[in-house]
Amino acid sequence: MTEVRESVAGDGVAARGALLEARGLHVEFASRGRRARAVDGVDLAIGAGEIVALVGESGCGKTTLARTLLGLERPASGSILYGGTALHYRSRALRAYRREVQLVLQDPMGSLNPRQTVYEAVAEGPRIHRLAGEQEVVASALARAGLRPPERFFLRYPHELSGGQRQRVVIAGALALDPKVLIADEPVASLDASVRGEILALLLRLRAELGLSALVVTHDLGLAWNIADRVAVMYLGRIVESGPVDRVLTEPRHPYTQALLSVLPESPERVVLTGEPPDPTRIPGGCRFHARCQVLASGRAADAGVDGRCRSESPAVLRAVPDAQAACHYAEATA
Amino acid sequence: MSLLLLDDLSVTYRIASGEVPAVRGVSLGLEPGTALGVAGESGSGKSTLAMAMLRLLPRDARIGGRVLLDGEDVLTMKWGRLRAVRWAEASIVFQGAQHGLNPVRRIGDQIAEPLVVHGRARPEQARRRVAELLEQVGLPAWRARGYPHELSGGQRQRVMIAMALACSPRLIVADEPTTALDVMVQAQVLTLIRQLVAENDISLIMISHDLSVLADVCDRLAVMYAGRVVEHGPSREVFHDARHPYSRALAAAFPTVGDPASRLAPRGLGGDPPDPMRLPGGCSFHPRCPVALDGCSALDVELWPAGEGREAACVHARPKLTEAGEPATTAGEAP
Ligand SMILES: Nc1ncnc2c1ncn2[C@@H]1O[C@H](COP(=O)(O)OP(=O)(O)OP(=O)(O)O)[C@@H](O)[C@H]1O
Ligand SMILES: Nc1ncnc2c1ncn2[C@@H]1O[C@H](COP(=O)(O)OP(=O)(O)OP(=O)(O)O)[C@@H](O)[C@H]1O
Numbered sequence: 071m072t073e074v075r076e077s078v079a080g081d082g083v084a085a086r087g088a089l090l091e092a093r094g095l096h097v098e099f100a101s102r103g104r105r106a107r108a109v110d111g112v113d114l115a116i117g118a119g120e121i122v123a124l125v126g127e128s129g130c131g132k133t134t135l136a137r138t139l140l141g142l143e144r145p146a147s148g149s150i151l152y153g154g155t156a157l158h159y160r161s162r163a164l165r166a167y168r169r170e171v172q173l174v175l176q177d178p179m180g181s182l183n184p185r186q187t188v189y190e191a192v193a194e195g196p197r198i199h200r201l202a203g204e205q206e207v208v209a210s211a212l213a214r215a216g217l218r219p220p221e222r223f224f225l226r227y228p229h230e231l232s233g234g235q236r237q238r239v240v241i242a243g244a245l246a247l248d249p250k251v252l253i254a255d256e257p258v259a260s261l262d263a264s265v266r267g268e269i270l271a272l273l274l275r276l277r278a279e280l281g282l283s284a285l286v287v288t289h290d291l292g293l294a295w296n297i298a299d300r301v302a303v304m305y306l307g308r309i310v311e312s313g314p315v316d317r318v319l320t321e322p323r324h325p326y327t328q329a330l331l332s333v334l335p336e337s338p339e340r341v342v343l344t345g346e347p348p349d350p351t352r353i354p355g356g357c358r359f360h361a362r363c364q365v366l367a368s369g370r371a372a373d374a375g376v377d378g379r380c381r382s383e384s385p386a387v388l389r390a391v392p393d394a395q396a397a398c399h400y401a402e403a404t405a
Numbered sequence: 406m407s408l409l410l411l412d413d414l415s416v417t418y419r420i421a422s423g424e425v426p427a428v429r430g431v432s433l434g435l436e437p438g439t440a441l442g443v444a445g446e447s448g449s450g451k452s453t454l455a456m457a458m459l460r461l462l463p464r465d466a467r468i469g470g471r472v473l474l475d476g477e478d479v480l481t482m483k484w485g486r487l488r489a490v491r492w493a494e495a496s497i498v499f500q501g502a503q504h505g506l507n508p509v510r511r512i513g514d515q516i517a518e519p520l521v522v523h524g525r526a527r528p529e530q531a532r533r534r535v536a537e538l539l540e541q542v543g544l545p546a547w548r549a550r551g552y553p554h555e556l557s558g559g560q561r562q563r564v565m566i567a568m569a570l571a572c573s574p575r576l577i578v579a580d581e582p583t584t585a586l587d588v589m590v591q592a593q594v595l596t597l598i599r600q601l602v603a604e605n606d607i608s609l610i611m612i613s614h615d616l617s618v619l620a621d622v623c624d625r626l627a628v629m630y631a632g633r634v635v636e637h638g639p640s641r642e643v644f645h646d647a648r649h650p651y652s653r654a655l656a657a658a659f660p661t662v663g664d665p666a667s668r669l670a671p672r673g674l675g676g677d678p679p680d681p682m683r684l685p686g687g688c689s690f691h692p693r694c695p696v697a698l699d700g701c702s703a704l705d706v707e708l709w710p711a712g713e714g715r716e717a718a719c720v721h722a723r724p725k726l727t728e729a730g731e732p733a734t735t736a737g738e739a740p
């Protein structure tokens with residue numbers, strides 16, 4: 071088994087224009103006496119004003135990658151770059167960074183304190199960062215999150231709001247610090263379908279009006295289609311396909327992306343992968359997807375003469391470039 | 406004859422602060438061997454409707470109307486008969502019940518319980534039946550000896566379905582059976598449900614807030630809003646060519662990947678979900694309705710024929726309007 075290439079450091083051309091970038095990122099956890107490689111070699115860049123969707127099955131490492139980008143998790147190796155500068159984990163630098171790059175949590179009921187008013191919830195960040203003019207900051211953040219007039223919401227408690235309004239309060243909390251990047255982990259997963267669209271439209275508007283960049287973590291491909299410029303598909307700790315949404319979601323090249331798209335309602339032919347998403351403490355050798363790969367199982371990989379490599383050689387780590395690319399021997403051989 | 410017929414079913418919860426009209430006059434039929442989907446946003450009364458069908462509501466709930474199962478009214482039948490019906494003829498997979506599996510009892514014993522309770526089987530027979538049921542839902546028989554914490558979310562949901570199948574019912578009511586499951590696992594469970602319905606001649610009522618999933622699995626769809634069915638008809642038609650503006654908004658909230666119309670254009674519905682204790686007068690949907698007419702705030706629109714095998718509760722689905730936008734006929738009259 072050969073690891074082709076972990077990551078090329080300082081990929082100058084690729085990184086140009088990247089606002090936030092992960093390079094050669096590995097994040098590990100100890101799990102029942104074993105090593106879980108939750109993020110296992112990821113290069114990913116988010117450009118200024120760009121919305122990137124990170125999709126993949128439960129447990130593939132999306133949240134871990136997002137938390138590491140936020141500086142909440144320390145990588146085992148590799149680095150996070152913001153504006154071209156590597157992130158330092160000293161408290162000062164980290165605090166400044168956390169103003170610029172904000173987390174928007176899923177499940178507004180879980181992330182809002184039920185005994186805190188909307189005002190208190192949104193004012194928390196500005197207080198920690200000792201911003202001047204607190205009341206204006208809070209009012210303007212609420213207004214930008216679509217809660218207007220903001221004063222009407224100051225004294226309300228979470229249980230007095232609808233789910234959509236609660237999610238807006240969470241977004242307002244992030245906006246209060248005037249960030250450049252939002253990292254939203256399943257921002258609408260707990261919301262009703264009819265309300266979802268409004269929140270997604272809000273993210274698009276924030277990008278248009280404030281030039282915000284965003285990484286949206288989701289397992290919903292429809293959501294990526296709705297709001298993202300680029301999509302990165304993650305499988306077992308790695309990005310296995312990435313590129314412009316219009317390209318990747320209409321002409322997927324990685325068998326895993328093809329399977330994910332095929333189980334959407336109304337797809338003509340379903341490829342339902344069996345089994346649960348595999349375990350990051352036992353990442354298979356060769357292509358990490360090979361045990362579940364329908365292209366290998368159906369003999370198409372053998373026809374293309376790559377089946378041996380599928381089982382023994384890990385496809386190269388995808389670089390942080392905007393073009394469409396897939397980490398698959400078969401896709402490469404048949405391109 | 407319909408296997409199940411709901412006739413003007415209504416449910417009102419009584420709580421300290423007043424009455425909650427959760428289901429307000431629902432009439433629906435289910436033909437043997439077919440699948441009916443019930444969609445609608447959170448709080449629209451879907452679970453209440455499901456529980457009313459098997460008289461599983463709390464004591465303080467007031468039920469009106471009739472629930473005819475094979476012509477027999479569930480709401481007036483004797484307790485003994487009701488108990489027999491609940492397992493042997495119709496069984497329900499409760500919303501979120503996979504979290505309610507007893508953590509310290511073996512899975513096999515939990516599946517066998519209804520068999521033993523209903524005097525269907527001796528222990529040895531029950532064991533064999535459990536193995537059969539597990540196989541039917543795609544789990545190996547040795548899982549019977551395991552405990553719930555050893556199972557993933559999708560596997561637990563399979564166990565719930567196995568329990569519902571235990572007494573070979575003719576009707577299964579599945580309340581949000583795939584919500585909160587991952588895409589691929591959801592696809593696995595849906596494939597299982599489709600198979601069971603097709604191969605065992607089981608009728609299905611499936612409840613979900615995800616219209617696209619229902620449209621994919623069910624023959625017919627009913628869309629609920631504020632305790633009422635506002636649209637009812639063949640799945641594909643309701644999903645692709647809804648007659649009620651609420652169903653239209655709900656359908657649009659699930660974009661089809663690849664559809665240029667929804668690319669970077671998330672669509673949702675403004676306004677807040679209705680509070681059942683303070684329902685607006687007239688058509689309950691009018692405050693959020695993008696195509697409301699002046700008359701809609703005064704007119705309580707009932708279901709109205711809207712094409713072959715279809716019904717919709719909207720003035721726009723009704724045949725004629727006068728110049729002023731006033732409906733030509735008044736509410737409440739029979740179609
Ligand atoms: N603090 C931790 N300790 C040990 N293992 C962890 C920890 N956090 C995450 N993991 C493991 O790392 C893997 C990736 O988890 P992560 O939460 O990043 O997945 P995810 O893609 O966000 O999944 P989901 O869609 O379910 O949110 C999982 O196998 C998880 O069990
Ligand atoms: N036991 C109860 N007592 C009082 N009110 C209740 C009770 N159960 C439900 N309700 C109310 O009845 C209405 C309908 O609830 P129901 O659970 O049927 O909705 P649902 O459509 O299943 O929603 P969801 O999609 O969130 O599961 C809601 O307003 C709810 O708050």
Ligand code: SF4
Binds near residue numbers: 401
């Ligand atoms: S490299 Fe081989 S096993 Fe991996 S996804 Fe491609 S075809 Fe399948």
Ligand SMILES: [Mg+2]
Binds near residue numbers: 132134
């Ligand atoms: Mg996650």
Ligand SMILES: [Mg+2]
Binds near residue numbers: 452
């Ligand atoms: Mg419910």
